[in-house]
Amino acid sequence: LFADVEVAPAIEVFALTAKYNEDTFAEKVNLGVGAYRTDDGKPWVLPVVRNAESQMAADLTLNHEYLPVAGLPAYREAAIRLLLGDGHPVVVENKVEGIQTLGGTGALRLAAEFLKQMLKKDVVYVSNPTWGNHRGIFKAAGYSQIKEYRYWDAANRSLDLKGMLEDLKNSPDNSVVILHTCAHNPTGTDPTEDQWKQIIDVCQERKMFLLMDCAYQGFASGDLDKDAFAVRYIASRGIEFFVAQSFSKNFGLYNERTGNLSIITNSPDVKLRVRTQCELIVRKMWSNPSNHGARVVATVLNNPALYDEWKQQVLIMANRIKLMRQLLYEKLRSLGTPGTWEHVIKQIGMFSFTGLSLRQVENMMNKHHIYLLKEGRINMCALTTKNVEYVANAIHDSVIS
Numbered sequence: 001l002f003a004d005v006e007v008a009p010a011i012e013v014f015a016l017t018a019k020y021n022e023d024t025f026a027e028k029v030n031l032g033v034g035a036y037r038t039d040d041g042k043p044w045v046l047p048v049v050r051n052a053e054s055q056m057a058a059d060l061t062l063n064h065e066y067l068p069v070a071g072l073p074a075y076r077e078a079a080i081r082l083l084l085g086d087g088h089p090v091v092v093e094n095k096v097e098g099i100q101t102l103g104g105t106g107a108l109r110l111a112a113e114f115l116k117q118m119l120k121k122d123v124v125y126v127s128n129p130t131w132g133n134h135r136g137i138f139k140a141a142g143y144s145q146i147k148e149y150r151y152w153d154a155a156n157r158s159l160d161l162k163g164m165l166e167d168l169k170n171s172p173d174n175s176v177v178i179l180h181t182c183a184h185n186p187t188g189t190d191p192t193e194d195q196w197k198q199i200i201d202v203c204q205e206r207k208m209f210l211l212m213d214c215a216y217q218g219f220a221s222g223d224l225d226k227d228a229f230a231v232r233y234i235a236s237r238g239i240e241f242f243v244a245q246s247f248s249k250n251f252g253l254y255n256e257r258t259g260n261l262s263i264i265t266n267s268p269d270v271k272l273r274v275r276t277q278c279e280l281i282v283r284k285m286w287s288n289p290s291n292h293g294a295r296v297v298a299t300v301l302n303n304p305a306l307y308d309e310w311k312q313q314v315l316i317m318a319n320r321i322k323l324m325r326q327l328l329y330e331k332l333r334s335l336g337t338p339g340t341w342e343h344v345i346k347q348i349g350m351f352s353f354t355g356l357s358l359r360q361v362e363n364m365m366n367k368h369h370i371y372l373l374k375e376g377r378i379n380m381c382a383l384t385t386k387n388v389e390y391v392a393n394a395i396h397d398s399v400i401s
């Protein structure tokens, strides 16, 4: 029966972790998977999350009944408030809906399905490069064309705004475009506020449907409001759009699959129509979402003291990443590693797009036991004050050998 089923290609980031786990070398480093680590190289359960979890465990009124298809209302409302800010006109005017999803991935997949089924979308634009799963999600949802817009200027290690605008201008009518709200994965390079205005002008001119991917709110600048600039700006222009939100990184709730699809519309009536259609799609995909992560996020965001505590802890993560950027940069400079390394401190968010070639990446893995994506992306959070020198020496060796 299964004779013709071939072994599927490995999922790079998970295969890397498996290889890393098998490696017995004492100084091995996993710079692959995008997850925060403390300076001891350990996963971090945010203290505010532990706090919310203790409150939840003590609350005997909570139970394991099914959540509504669209998820926990207190969570969806809080997620929208975090995204758009308190008192944003679209929220006050009751034009925004949220559907709780299985992580940011679930939000993207739900968006892809809705846009295909209801608006007959068939073409999606993703940045080159982008998070690997964007293409897969839209392919799985049956899109006939997954197209790229230029984003990364490899020579100057910066945003290729001209190329990006050109490609968006040449898009077929009514395409969907995925834009990273902040802390672009993998390049760590975001448009400036002025560049956002130019990008949205072109998208509007071409009647593109904006799907904002917001997986790193707080990780770019350490300031949750600042990181939501693009979303708030688009909403202020009266555009109807979607935001795929993930709390995997900023709450450290990776395996709780805590996401939200925020739906910004022009009227409460449209909001209702879109939400109910999304519910039918959800019913067929995961029926209804899980409770734990959403309840943690709702508990924190809806309590001013916990919310303040959380903001401090997001800042701790953002600042540790900045420090690692600085240390890596300084070590490479002091080693005299050929090439410019300013991009390591200029880039923002969880990742650095190092510019290492495939040969250099292989040298890092095979000779130095340092695991990173083939495209040269490294997770800055996996660097620590203890391993940064080892990693810098390995980069130096890989560049000169």
Ligand code: PMP
Pocket (backbone or CB within 6 Å): 034, 102, 103, 104, 105, 106, 131, 180, 185, 213, 214, 215, 246, 247, 248, 254, 257, 258, 259
């Ligand atoms: N979008 C981007 C850009 C991401 O980097 C990620 C996570 N790596 C996601 C979406 C998906 O997030 P989640 O793990 O919550 O599904």
